[in-house]
Amino acid sequence: MKIRYRIRRPVRLAIRCTLAQSTALVGPSGAGKTTLLRALAGLVPAHGEPWAGLAVQKRPVGYLPQGTILFPHLNVWQNVAYALCGKRHERRRRAVSLLEQMGLRSLAERRATTLSGGQARRVALARALAREPRLLLLDEPTTGLDPLSRRQVLELLAELEERHGPRVLAATHDPVLAMRAERLLVLERGRIVQAGPPEVVYRRPATLEAAQILGITNLLPVTIQRHLGEREADWAMVEIAPEVRLLAPWPSWARPGIDAWLLVHPEHAQVFPGSRAEHRGIDARVVRVTRIGASAQVSCRLGSSLLEVLHPLFHSTWLPAPGARVALEMAPADVHLLPRSPADSSACPG
């Protein structure tokens, strides 16, 4: 499903993107995620395809805004039956059966105001689904929930996808929701700056903001020195500190001499005892070690930056101690360069 939307207010947006069965929309606060959802629902004027000329009531969409969303003067089944037509007992029967499918049967007679946040959100989903929309627009569906409720909402969305329910477009700050989607859209400065499977966006975010939204903090300031062409790949030689150099895949926007961010995911770096003289890596000093199950999170200082490394404890019995000098190694194919100044990123592949 393709979307081509032009919105002027309250945020100026020019959107071109494709929606999968489930799509997560991420972006910094104020980028216009809510505006895009509202425009698709018909609550904000927009030009484009699909449905732009259609009244709110005629659009085949369900919309769940953020926050309190059930009608407080109705009970649960009356909320779910809101969009249904027909006699009262018929509407009630259909609403209750929908609640049953979603495992919420026991709530049917409760007042909407007595539900917990997670329950209310699941009932609101049922209410939107009752109308059998083609597209479900969710604004921060997991924000502000306790961990259990959040998991229940996530489960419900996963089930919806398995049952081939309506397409889902969810604006979110929740990395789990974002990574579970089939497709991830990054909205920044009024347009979609990156789109693709979440793993790809996570592995190779196009911009610093996209990386930060996905919770990626392992970034080192570097300078691109030169281009090394090989038979099948282009490499960039980057300098981390004077005389400390690394190879990284050459991005299309790169030019020798410009600044960039070097991204290496914690699971892609390895830490070894000793200094780089004995290894091929770069020198670092251990700051903190946090054991998490079968691995340890090792925070290393490189110059002025901190780098997290996920250090598995299956094979090695060696665990770096805080203050120790270590060597860091990373495969050139696993690191990724990001433009460092905002002007650079406009040349990014969208």
Next chain:
Amino acid sequence: MILRGRGGVWILVGVFALVVLIAPFVTLIAVTPWRHFAFSPGDWAAVRVSVFYTLGALLIIVAFGTPLAWWLARARFRGQLAVEALVLLPLITPPLAMGILLASLFGPAGPAGALAGRLGWWLTNTPSAFILAQVYAAAPYYIVTARAAFEGVPREYEEIAWTLGDSLTRSFLRITLPSALLGLVAAVALAWVRALGEFGIVLIIAYFPQGIPVKLWVNLQNLGLAGVYPLLWIFFIVALPLPLVLGLLSRRGTRVPR
């Protein structure tokens, strides 16, 4: 001891304010000639006039004031502040002056009055004039209170209703109105009391038919204080039930656990 601690001073001040407020009504009990309690000629006619015409005025206020209140609560436009000030204008105008202005407009020589007169519809000293005066007296109170009630209903509720297929009118009837009901009930109660007790505007353009407030004044002129107290008791008995019942209902409504 209830008054222990520093809060005691404030409770004393509050009790004092309450005593001052109710003192005139306690006086009424004392000064009413209970042994010779009798109504003056025309008192019951005044009660009928007040009750029925005030109900009529209330209908008009609700019918026209509700859409205006909703519009003021929802619309955002240039000059909105000016419109809001206009709504308050009848409220801040002294009642006597308001009556004179209405007489200038709706009197036989006034533009609207002359026009209506040509159709055989007289807007001074008729039931229509009485209702007109009450509408001007009470409508601003209703509109301001109802507007606040509508503003308390999150816009999202209406938007969700639209995405669920409701038209503007349908979402208003199914969502906005029930959600704002408590506030609207308070607005109706306020308008009822304001309209029923209006004296100044009514005196100027609708001396007849005589409702309770004007009749109180007439009784005072003709019979002295003895003619006032019995009718005043009737006024309270007539005026209080509606606000009390509505107040109780709305209080029950707010006690629902959230």
